[in-house]
Amino acid sequence: xxxxxxxxxxxxxxxxxxxxxxxxxxxxxxxxxxxxxxxxxxxxxxxxxxxxxxxxxxxxxxxxxxxxxxxxxxxxxxxxxxxxxxxxxxxxxxxxxxxxxxxxxxxxxxxxxxxxxxxxxxxxxxxxxxxxxxxxxxxxxxxxxxxxxxxxxxxxxxxxxxxxxxxxxxxxxxxxxxxxxxxxxxxxxxxxxxxxxxxxxxxxxxxxxxxxxxxxxxxxxxxxxxxxxxxxxxxxxxxxxxxxxxxxxxxxxxxx
Numbered sequence: 292x293x294x295x296x297x298x299x300x301x302x303x304x305x306x307x308x309x310x311x312x313x314x315x316x317x318x319x320x321x322x323x324x325x326x327x328x329x330x331x332x333x334x335x336x337x338x339x340x341x342x343x344x345x346x347x348x349x350x351x352x353x354x355x356x357x358x359x360x361x362x363x364x365x366x367x368x369x370x371x372x373x374x375x376x377x378x379x380x381x382x383x384x385x386x387x388x389x390x391x392x393x394x395x396x397x398x399x400x401x402x403x404x405x406x407x408x409x410x411x412x413x414x415x416x417x418x419x420x421x422x423x424x425x426x427x428x429x430x431x432x433x434x435x436x437x438x439x440x441x442x443x444x445x446x447x448x449x450x451x452x453x454x455x456x457x458x459x460x461x462x463x464x465x466x467x468x469x470x471x472x473x474x475x476x477x478x479x480x481x482x483x484x485x486x487x488x489x490x491x492x493x494x495x496x497x498x499x500x501x502x503x504x505x506x507x508x509x510x511x512x513x514x515x516x517x518x519x520x521x522x523x524x525x526x527x528x529x530x531x532x533x534x535x536x537x538x539x540x541x542x543x544x545x546x547x
Contacts, residue, residue, distance in 0.1 A: 308334060308335040309332045309333070309334055309335075309368075309371070310333055310334065310335050310369070310370050310384075310461060310462050310492035311332065311333040311339075311356065311368070311369060311462060311464070311492060311494055312331075312332040312333075312367065312368040313329050313330055313331050313332070313352065313355075313356060313365070313366075313367055314330055314365055314366045314367070314368070315328045315329070315330055315364060315365035315366070316328075316329040316330070316352060316355050316356075316362050316364075316365035316366075316367060317329070317362060317363050317364040317365050317516075318348075318351050318355065318360065318362055318363050319363040319364075324516050325348050325351045325516055326348040326351050326352055326355075326513075326516040326517075327516045327517055328365070328517065329348070329352050329365070329513065329516070329517065329518055330365075330518070331511050331518060331521055333492055333494055333509075334492070335461075335492050336488070336489075336490075336491075336492060337488075337492055337493075337508060337509060338484065338485075338488045338492075338493045338495060338506055338507045338508055338509075339493070339494050339495065339507060339508070339509045339510070339511060340495050340496075340497060340502075340503040340507040340509065340510045340511070340524065341353070341494055341495065341496045341497075341511050341513070342496075342497070342498070342503065342510055342511070342512045342513070342538065343512060343513040343514055343542065344514065344542045347513045347514050347515065347516070347542070348513050348515075348516040348517075349466075349496050349513055350389075350390065350466060350496070351516075352513065353387075353389075353464055353466055353494070353496060354389075355367055355374075356369070356374065356464060356494070357369075357374070357385060357387040357464055358374040358375075358378050358381065358382070359387075359389070361375070368381070369381040369382075369384050369385045369462055370384035370385075370461055370462060372384070383458070383460070384460050384461045384462050385460050385462050385463075385464065386455035386456055386457075386458070386460035386462065386463045386464070387455055387463075387464045387465075387466075388451050388452055388454075388455040388463075388464070388465040388466060388468055389451075389466050390466040390467040390470060390496075391470070392451045392454075394439050394447060394450060394451065395439065396438065396439045396440035397438060397439075397440060398438070398439060399434075399435065399436050399437060399438055399439065400426075400431050400434060400435050400436075400437075400439065400442075400450045400453070401422070401435050401436055403439065403450065403454070404422055404425065404450070404453055404454060404457055405418070405422065407454055407457060408421060408422065408457055408458070411457070411458045413457070413458060421457055421458070421459065422457075425452075425453035425454075425456050425457055426453070428453075428456070428483055429449040429450070429452050429453040429456075429483075430449060430476070430479065431446070431449055431450065431453060434446050443471075444470075444471035445471045445472045445473065445476055447471075448468065448469075448470060448471050448472060449472075449476070452465065452468055452480070456487075460491070461490075461491055461492060462491065462492045462493075462494075463487065463491055463492070463493045463494075464493075464494045464496075465493070465495055465496065466496045467496060467497055467498070468480055468484075468495070468497070469481075469497070469499065469502065477502075481502060481505050481506050484506045485506055488506070495507060500531050500534045500535060500538070501531060503524060503527075503534070504524060504530075504531065504534070507524050508523065508524055509521075509522065509523055509524060510522065510523075510524050510526070510527050512527070512538070512541055512542070514541060514542040519541045519542070520537075520541055
């Protein structure tokens with residue numbers, strides 16, 4: 292996914308147009324609240340980190356934002372389209388990479404991505420061009436015609452990333468996109484995110500603070516189902532040590 296190079300500064304916001312919006316998203320399972328009144332918005336061109344400890348409600352929130360889970364209360368919008376009422380319109384603008392997302396393992400990356408592109412209405416030269424683009428950006432050439440069942444976790448993750456980007460969406464929501472990748476592949480994903488940030492809005496779920504500092508200009512931190520910090524990345528700390536300390540302080544029991 293590209294050679295290792297010096298990290299550029301995180302992309303800045305290029306527009307105030309809201310592309311991702313959570314309004315009071317809550318999810319209840321009986322008496323248990325997985326999330327409660329989660330609200331934030333991400334403007335066009337911003338790379339925003341979505342952080343939190345295990346069980347904080349990150350994946351639940353992302354599933355509600357992308358329409359994979361219905362909220363008990365609240366609303367989600369992608370590019371101004373309601374996920375509940377305008378799901379198809381919203382999905383045209385959205386690329387979602389769930390952590391350990393399911394793949395048809397009997398297919399090859401080529402056949403899977405071709406099929407997914409056709410399902411989205413892509414065809415002809417445009418589809419061929421998009422397939423070539425994601426194959427290059429996600430470094431899939433060497434496994435392009437191998438069964439997914441025989442691929443490593445890292446390659447499967449890259450196939451999932453290619454699927455999320457195939458239809459050239461304006462919004463990307465990757466959940467732990469570097470999970471299972473080696474250090475060179477991690478660097479490649481970071482460089483790809485920086486490149487995509489020039490034209491797309493990205494909500495990045497990760498637990499790697501180095502990754503946050505490298506590619507994100509803003510952080511939304513969730514704990515116990517509630518947002519406990521929302522601000523510039525530097526506001527969480529000037530270096531990884533400070534970020535780790537503030538992360539622990541804001542996510543310990545009883546924190547506000």
